[in-house]
Amino acid sequence: MPISKKTTTDKQAPGRRGELLATAAEVFAAQGYTATTVRRIADAAGLLAGSLYYHFDSKESMLDEILSTFLDELWAGYDAVLAARLGPRETLEALVTESFREIDRHRAAVAIYQREAKDLAGRPRFGYLAESQRKFERAWLGTLERGVADGTFRADLDVRLAYRFVRDTVWVAASWYRPGGAHSPEEIARQYLSMVLDGIAVRT
Amino acid sequence: MPISKKTTTDKQAPGRRGELLATAAEVFAAQGYTATTVRRIADAAGLLAGSLYYHFDSKESMLDEILSTFLDELWAGYDAVLAARLGPRETLEALVTESFREIDRHRAAVAIYQREAKDLAGRPRFGYLAESQRKFERAWLGTLERGVADGTFRADLDVRLAYRFVRDTVWVAASWYRPGGAHSPEEIARQYLSMVLDGIAVRT
Amino acid sequence: MPISKKTTTDKQAPGRRGELLATAAEVFAAQGYTATTVRRIADAAGLLAGSLYYHFDSKESMLDEILSTFLDELWAGYDAVLAARLGPRETLEALVTESFREIDRHRAAVAIYQREAKDLAGRPRFGYLAESQRKFERAWLGTLERGVADGTFRADLDVRLAYRFVRDTVWVAASWYRPGGAHSPEEIARQYLSMVLDGIAVRT
Amino acid sequence: MPISKKTTTDKQAPGRRGELLATAAEVFAAQGYTATTVRRIADAAGLLAGSLYYHFDSKESMLDEILSTFLDELWAGYDAVLAARLGPRETLEALVTESFREIDRHRAAVAIYQREAKDLAGRPRFGYLAESQRKFERAWLGTLERGVADGTFRADLDVRLAYRFVRDTVWVAASWYRPGGAHSPEEIARQYLSMVLDGIAVRT
DNA sequence: AATGAATGAGCTTTCATTCAT
DNA sequence: CATGAATGAAAGCTCATTCAT
Numbered sequence: 051m052p053i054s055k056k057t058t059t060d061k062q063a064p065g066r067r068g069e070l071l072a073t074a075a076e077v078f079a080a081q082g083y084t085a086t087t088v089r090r091i092a093d094a095a096g097l098l099a100g101s102l103y104y105h106f107d108s109k110e111s112m113l114d115e116i117l118s119t120f121l122d123e124l125w126a127g128y129d130a131v132l133a134a135r136l137g138p139r140e141t142l143e144a145l146v147t148e149s150f151r152e153i154d155r156h157r158a159a160v161a162i163y164q165r166e167a168k169d170l171a172g173r174p175r176f177g178y179l180a181e182s183q184r185k186f187e188r189a190w191l192g193t194l195e196r197g198v199a200d201g202t203f204r205a206d207l208d209v210r211l212a213y214r215f216v217r218d219t220v221w222v223a224a225s226w227y228r229p230g231g232a233h234s235p236e237e238i239a240r241q242y243l244s245m246v247l248d249g250i251a252v253r254t
Numbered sequence: 255m256p257i258s259k260k261t262t263t264d265k266q267a268p269g270r271r272g273e274l275l276a277t278a279a280e281v282f283a284a285q286g287y288t289a290t291t292v293r294r295i296a297d298a299a300g301l302l303a304g305s306l307y308y309h310f311d312s313k314e315s316m317l318d319e320i321l322s323t324f325l326d327e328l329w330a331g332y333d334a335v336l337a338a339r340l341g342p343r344e345t346l347e348a349l350v351t352e353s354f355r356e357i358d359r360h361r362a363a364v365a366i367y368q369r370e371a372k373d374l375a376g377r378p379r380f381g382y383l384a385e386s387q388r389k390f391e392r393a394w395l396g397t398l399e400r401g402v403a404d405g406t407f408r409a410d411l412d413v414r415l416a417y418r419f420v421r422d423t424v425w426v427a428a429s430w431y432r433p434g435g436a437h438s439p440e441e442i443a444r445q446y447l448s449m450v451l452d453g454i455a456v457r458t
Numbered sequence: 459m460p461i462s463k464k465t466t467t468d469k470q471a472p473g474r475r476g477e478l479l480a481t482a483a484e485v486f487a488a489q490g491y492t493a494t495t496v497r498r499i500a501d502a503a504g505l506l507a508g509s510l511y512y513h514f515d516s517k518e519s520m521l522d523e524i525l526s527t528f529l530d531e532l533w534a535g536y537d538a539v540l541a542a543r544l545g546p547r548e549t550l551e552a553l554v555t556e557s558f559r560e561i562d563r564h565r566a567a568v569a570i571y572q573r574e575a576k577d578l579a580g581r582p583r584f585g586y587l588a589e590s591q592r593k594f595e596r597a598w599l600g601t602l603e604r605g606v607a608d609g610t611f612r613a614d615l616d617v618r619l620a621y622r623f624v625r626d627t628v629w630v631a632a633s634w635y636r637p638g639g640a641h642s643p644e645e646i647a648r649q650y651l652s653m654v655l656d657g658i659a660v661r662t
Numbered sequence: 663m664p665i666s667k668k669t670t671t672d673k674q675a676p677g678r679r680g681e682l683l684a685t686a687a688e689v690f691a692a693q694g695y696t697a698t699t700v701r702r703i704a705d706a707a708g709l710l711a712g713s714l715y716y717h718f719d720s721k722e723s724m725l726d727e728i729l730s731t732f733l734d735e736l737w738a739g740y741d742a743v744l745a746a747r748l749g750p751r752e753t754l755e756a757l758v759t760e761s762f763r764e765i766d767r768h769r770a771a772v773a774i775y776q777r778e779a780k781d782l783a784g785r786p787r788f789g790y791l792a793e794s795q796r797k798f799e800r801a802w803l804g805t806l807e808r809g810v811a812d813g814t815f816r817a818d819l820d821v822r823l824a825y826r827f828v829r830d831t832v833w834v835a836a837s838w839y840r841p842g843g844a845h846s847p848e849e850i851a852r853q854y855l856s857m858v859l860d861g862i863a864v865r866t
Numbered sequence: 867a868a869t870g871a872a873t874g875a876g877c878t879t880t881c882a883t884t885c886a887t
Numbered sequence: 888c889a890t891g892a893a894t895g896a897a898a899g900c901t902c903a904t905t906c907a908t
Contacts, residue, residue: 082288168429208445219426250451252405252408304884309888497877512892513892516878573777609864612863622835650823652819655863
């Protein structure tokens, strides 16, 4: 692990602004965006509510920056995986593993995303959320379809249902995952993949 | 089932009160409890905000009634399944099927539960949520452990991880499920069980 | 004078809303729009600040309604004068008299208009202010030009300067005029017209 | 006149302080004192809001310095006129001409004065505004009364009304006057005086 | 001289809730 | 049962001002 004075957060943005964003993300994740008051964020960051406005335009712009920063990083990882043009199973494994790594790095942002994305996607400012969801679907659904086509995945399953199944299964983990816990992201990914790919029942 | 003019909602309570609760549940599910204003509920129900207080003590008591009604029904179903003392696999199948039936009947309540339960469980008034979560865990985790013990389920999996996996897999469906859609709850249950038990990969 | 319980204001809008607008206009006129806090308006009206928002969307919408109501009435009067197609001198006299009547009826609104119109006219919501200013100029300037053309008014004066001179001379009166004072609007109009038309110097 | 790099403003105070005051005056005039934020002044001057406090005690003290500087100069001019003990008509002409010269030199300050003086005069710090208004009235009203007494001005006019008429006529010009425009201050004064003294109607 | 960061008071606005009618 | 009007607390945000560097 690199030498760092930060102990509380998963954000990487430097300076005061970055610290404040990390604090805000933590509080948003814990209580929900709407239920979070600016005062609570300020309390958690050790300054007064009004002082946050020296750094940010609004509560909403904090949320915006948290989510867009996270999505940028997420897509950097996903795009790298997709660009490798692996087979369907290997792609799925890589996407799942990458996802758990992102959860590990941006737990708060992921939790916020899960809770708020659906409501937010409609607002112009958060249009990139809707776009991200479309790319998301294309990536996962495409991988599954390729796998069905080449005999890697079962053909008797509704592929859209399977998509939702895999997608949700992975991301909901952000609601209980705690970085630094018993399992590394890679270990969790391995277990999840084992269940998703082979099932929990013993083979007969 | 009583004669009812209602066509839009999943609530069963009769009369105006029931209609209003159903409307409230729909709005809570769509926008989140905190972000929902009493005025919006009133608008959706066709009366003025203040008039809701003739029927209910508070916004919180609406939420309370929605969630407790749902949980009462859920546990009626779950308890019946558990009382049947089936084998682990059959119990799991029955619980999953029952869960999708509940999602079908109480979609809004389930969505609210998913979003808000964690924050709410701490408050005294909603203590039953925490209790329900404990019963929940006991039921599912117990079933999985029995299944591992008798060789029905794979022994090489982290059983707590598997519990979360199955739990999330089922309930997150409430976030996209629409009653009256292409699949019946039983059909969705069958597909989910197939994936959870046997995996999505083709057996080699 | 009609039977009326109102004693404080010049506004005619009925009901609570109208009373509140009249109070707001008075305070805006006395302290300036920006310097007026919503709390002060509420104090003057005898309710709490938040309660104003049951009647109005925002502080700005109060201002909007005050100004647009005034301008609607003003233009009703002006248009009637212009439609009569009197000679230039008679038109000028009628416009000045009508203006002092409006000042008498809408003193607060006129004072607000004087202070704030220039800044406001740029905002989309108050676009009608700019439009009104253009109509205003057309009415007054046209009358003066007609008068110069037919020999009623002196030809050796800069007509645009004369326009500003007459316009300002009339409207600034709102800053010191008090309804119910020593002079009726018609009397003030007569004196103003006497000075504007014939000057204050004794004829030699 | 001292060598100066300033080209945009009417203030004479030398150095950074003077530049800043000129900028502040411009912004105050354009948006009103209350509606002007210290940040806007700082933006316009090219430094940060806090940095202004190295030069000035407070926003109010900027306003104070702007207004008192202007009034000092104005009264230097007025007092010179009054000391000359001219006849009523010549005094009036000289006062009007001097006024337009002041508008030319201190346009922003005059505009601020017009907008804010009434509210400000009550505060102890700005007591000199009230005093100036009294001197003002004495000078103008006295001149008019002398003129009525010696037959220079018409005796059939309400002299207080005439005073307000002349006063407003002159000063409101600050709201539209732009230095460097088509008319010199002296030219505008001549036209105004022509209208005020002889009226706009053709003599019959 | 000027900056970056913060304070603290006060602002406009929102909202759950109350209550006479 | 419902409305119209209000309350009062708290929310998000603004802004003049301060101060260590």
